[in-house]
Amino acid sequence: MDLLATAFVTPFANMWDNPQFVLEVVIGGLLSGVMYSLVALGFVLIYKASGVFNFAQGTMVLFAALTFVGAIERGLPIWGAFIIAVAVMVLLAVAIERLMLRPLVNQEQIILFMGTIGLAFFLDGFGQLVWGSDVHPLDIGIPKAPLIIGGVLVNEFDLVAAVVAGSLVVALALLFQHTAVGRALRAVADDHQAAQSVGIPLRSIWIIVWSIAGVVGLVAGIMWGSNLGVQFSLSLVALKALPVLILGGFTSVPGAIVGGLIVGVGEKLAEVFWGPAFGGAIEDWFAYALALVFLLFRPQGLFGERIIERV
Amino acid sequence: MRLFRTFLAGAAVAIAVFGLGADTAFAQNEQFIPRLVYRSGPYAPNGIPFADGYVDYLDMINSRDGGVGGVRIAYEECETGYNNDKGVECYERLKNKGPTGASLVDPLSTGITYALIERATADKIPVVSMGYGRADASYGAVFPYVFTLPATYWAQADALIKYIGQQEGGLDKLKGKKIGLVYIDIAYGKEPISTLEKLSQKLGYTFLKYPVSAPGIEQSATWLQVRQQRPDWLFMWGWGVMNSTAIKGAASIGYPMDHFVGVWWSGSEPDVAPAGEAAAGYKSGAFHGPGQDYGVIKDILKYVYDKNSGHTTRDKVGEVLYNRGVINAIYDLEAIRAAQGKFGKKPLKGEEVQWGYEHLDITPQRVTELGADGLMVPTQLSCANHEGNGEVRIQQWDGKHWKFVSDWIKPDREMLTEMYKESALAYAKEKGITPRECEKVM
Amino acid sequence: MLYREVGELKASYAADQAIFPIRQDRWLMLAALAAAYLVVPVAGSEYWLLTIMIPFLVFALAALGLNLLTGYAGQVSLGTGGFMAVGAFATYKLTTALPGLNIVLALLLAGTITALVGVLFGFPSLRIKGFYLAVATLAAQFFLIWMFNKFPWFYNYSASGVISAPPRAVFGRFYVTGAEADPRAKYLFVLTVVILLALAAKGLVRGRVGRAWMAIRDMDVAAEIIGIRPLRTKLLAFALSSFYCGIAGAMWAFIHTSAVEASAFEIDRSFEILFMIIIGGLGSILGSFLGAAFIVLLPIFLDNAPRLAALEIPVNLVTNLQSMIFGALIIFFLIVEPNGLARLWAIGKEKLRLWPFPH
DSSP states (O other), rough: OHIIIIIHHHHHHHHHHHHHHHHHHHHHHHHHHHHHHHHHHHHHHHHHHOOOTTTTTTHHHHHHHHHHHHHHTTTOOHHHEEEHHHHHHHHHHHHHHIIIIITTTTTHHHHHHHHHHHHHHHOOOOOOOHHHHHOBEEEEESOOOOOEEEEEEOOOHHHHHHHHHHHHHHHHHHHHHHHHHHHHHHHHHHOHHHHHHOOOOHHHHHHHHHHHHHHHHHHHHHHHHHHOOSSSGGGHHHHHHHHHHHHHHHTTTHHHHHHHHOOOOHHIIIIIHHHHTTTTTOHHHHHHHHHHHHHHHHHTTSSSHHHHHHO | HHHHHHHHHHHHHHHHHHHHHOOOOOOTTEEEEEEEEOOOTTTHHHHHHHHHHHHHHHHHHHHSSBBBBBBBEEEOOOOOOOOOHHHHHHHHHTTTTTTOSSOOHHHHSSHHHHHHHHHHHHHHHOEEOOTTTTTGGBBBTOOOOOOSSSOOHHHHHHHHHHHHHHTTTTTGGTTTTTEEEEEEEEEEETTHHHHHHHHHHHOOEEEEEEEEEOSSSSSSHHHHHHHHOOOOOOEEEHHHHHHHHHHHHHHTTTTGGEEEEEEEEEEEHHHTTGGGGGTOEEEEESSSSOHHHSHHHHHHHIIIIIITOOSGGGGGGGGHHHHHHHHHHHHHHHHHHHHHHOSSSSSSOOOHHHHHHTTOOOHHHHHHHOOOOOOOOBBEEEBBSSSTTOOOOEEESSSSSSOSSSSSOOOOHHHHHHHHHHHHHHHHHHOOOOOOOOOOOO | OOOOTTTTOOHHHHHHHOOOOHHHHHHHHHHHIIIIIHHHHOOOOIIIIIIIIIIHHHHHHHHHIIIIIIISSSOOOHHHHHHHHHHHHHHHHHHHOOOOOHHHHHHHHHHHHHHHHHHHHHHHGGGGHHHHHHHHHHHHHHHHHHHHHHOOOGGTOSSSOOHHHHHHHOOOOOOOOSTOOOHHHHHHHHHHHHHHHHHHHOOOOHSSHHHHHHHHHHHHHHHHHTTTTTTHHHHHHHOOOOOHHHHHHHHIIIIIIIIEEEGGGHHHHHHHHHHHHHHOOOTHHHHHHHHHHHHHHHHHHHHHHHHHOOOOOOOHHHHHHHHHHHHHHHHHHHOOOOOOOHHHHHHHHHHHHTTOOOO
């Protein structure tokens, strides 16, 4: 009886008592959800165009951020460092396509997944080899002050992150819908063989997609790195993005955003109001439980493509 | 197919080369110390300065004094990555090296300590878990081969309460106040909870717990709760990235930094660096001093760095974790010295070093001789007391350096000894161990 | 020339259906078993037994469990770590609550408890498939670890949440857990358990159950049409797989590390075991062993290699290089043989049958 009360009554009573706090938590959740979406975007791009679940996305985020910070620490201005980091990610995409995607073309999804795991190990070691294992504080001038708007605490940094993510999504949407390259990407995502038969060069498309994913990873790495400092743990943000992908669907860019927002808000609300009943720190599994609930009703995620099986 | 055949050929060559290779040989008259370190992985920023400080001290002693009692110290590092399995593997591989085997082992991780306690006790190699590991191992009657000097987490928790009691004008003023603990939700983070709860009943403050799921890269929910509940004082038991994220979190909600005190593993340069200026004012506990202003540190600079053989850069000598590595080495070598007093100036076995540790007596004069005034406090161990009488001091980050802002605080040894004994005896019962009778041990 | 079935006449159905129909295979297997039982305990140093053979065997068992579920029944699961944790904590509670309980019985009971938990978390598989099912099992993984961290009852209210194995013996005399345990006793115990369970698994997958699983894996709608009940088959797969993983987890906690906290069974562990079966070969018993060997032993070999070759390389450099070489080798093996090391072994045997002729 007590358990039922703590699960179903007390949290709502608490919420009713503190509407301002609820608003704060919701806004905080939305903003942290945006940060998750930034990481999830990279996954979605690669999955959409190559059908690969890129286990190495977290490591790519870290690698990109390390290159960026490394360039800044050697005296380059921010824009210079950004360009260098983008160039490095493009080179990486070329190498990945040549050494991993091309030999493994047409293999099953799970084999390609395993290949990205090998890539993750490789980049882990390589990144630490080149840039060392220290923490690199990253400050590119994003304001961090807490703002109080109408009694509700909001952090400037999170707002900037939301704007960045939003613009990135808009840019990607424009790319996909209104450019020739975008059309080619969508064709490849739909059906590799058909796309090839129309003359779309699969290899170049893959290089382009992995480069874009690398740049998206760089942006995510800069935002997260400003928060945590650029260090090894940055690659763990990928785990946070998984429930977002499931909720939103693996193949949808707007799904990554919406999924991120839902996971962010859900996680924070659960942690703050239901957490104390369970002893706290329920964020981890709650996101997955939430995704699971969604999956039971929509097995392909909110915006994912319907899985049609032919027997 | 051709690719595969090339691979087989390469593998055959590799096996031939490595199969014929010999293991590193150690001279007969050297004392071997295995070094379990983590120089890569998520905790590397904290592990690297610690490892560097330790081996720099060993190099300095070898260079300046020719070793301990004329016996040079040999060491070999093994990378654990803060991973329990690798820690066990490193231990097993290194425990028989050198003329007398490993003299002791510093696991540098609470998880690895737990994994090694049984094995090392069976192998008769002392486990030195300096300021981490099992707090109840301080009751040496049940844990003959585990040493927790100079102070445990429970002692630190008690000392922290005493410190804020001092700040508030007396322990009685804590009644009715709210004291929170932000902790990483693993074994290490949960250690102080029992002590803090006990003290909350005794002193009348409200104890609020804020668990953070490992690894703690996302803590906004926690800090919103802190903002809502406004504890008067906040402690932190974090490690790795959780520390820096928490400090940023506190700054982002405008929590007064000088009321935010972390445990000694949450108070070092890599933790405050990412937060930048916002971290100024943050405090932490410490059982040793920061900075380069000690005789022994100056000796390291002279005998190691001036000869261009240090493991890190000059400006990192004196960082909090670097100094911690140094005093870990100081304790270990002093124990070896004490054991040499009884067993002679030769390479010693783990059993003999264990005797040395149990009879460790670092007097104030010895501290001065070592050039460690202010860096460490005198300490004395015994059969039943493997923690010594370590004291805790509070240091504060001013944006550039860590500086002490309190005197040495003595934790409540009576209460703590009771707690250690109770917990250790419960462990002994579970495992079927008969506690030693310390009065009879000489 | 050497390796043929020519001249081997089977006189009974049983002989025809043997696991190793070719004589040389049987001899090889017997030789391997003899080496494992007689040579390794005598010749192997403590280091070899404790840090190489025992983790290899324990992980091989866990990989076997996951292979039953993912390789044979086609249900991708990332909850292996969580199920191993259930086995470990169940064994802990059983042995501390019932001090007289034999370790073998404790393991079996713990395995059964884990099987029940596995069935519980397997229910979503009836609705969700593929990658999405993997995610549902991730929820199980995180939830179970959180639960073992959170509720002090599981670790008998100790301050730190670490459970530690009480000493237990087999045959009354040979301690396999606890401080007095002889490494050789530990090794032989683990070896026996793993071999018996592997034999059971081989029998399972060659029989009706295994065929039903493979039918579900390949085309579950068609399987349902011909009369295989998806609910039962899938839940049976979850149950048996969790049984194996539970015992593996219990042996990991009790025999290998002797003191473990819930975070030893985190998501990394689940991924590690999944990697083992992918590299080793999905749907293959031998593959589980080969994959476990690859993932467990190769990093140790790479870490120790520079020292063996008398090269002085700083430890962090070694670790980074090890990571890089490990990753590169994974990609390499996938390119050479996407179906895993077991398939490479099978190809080798086929070539050997024709040797010295190329085709």
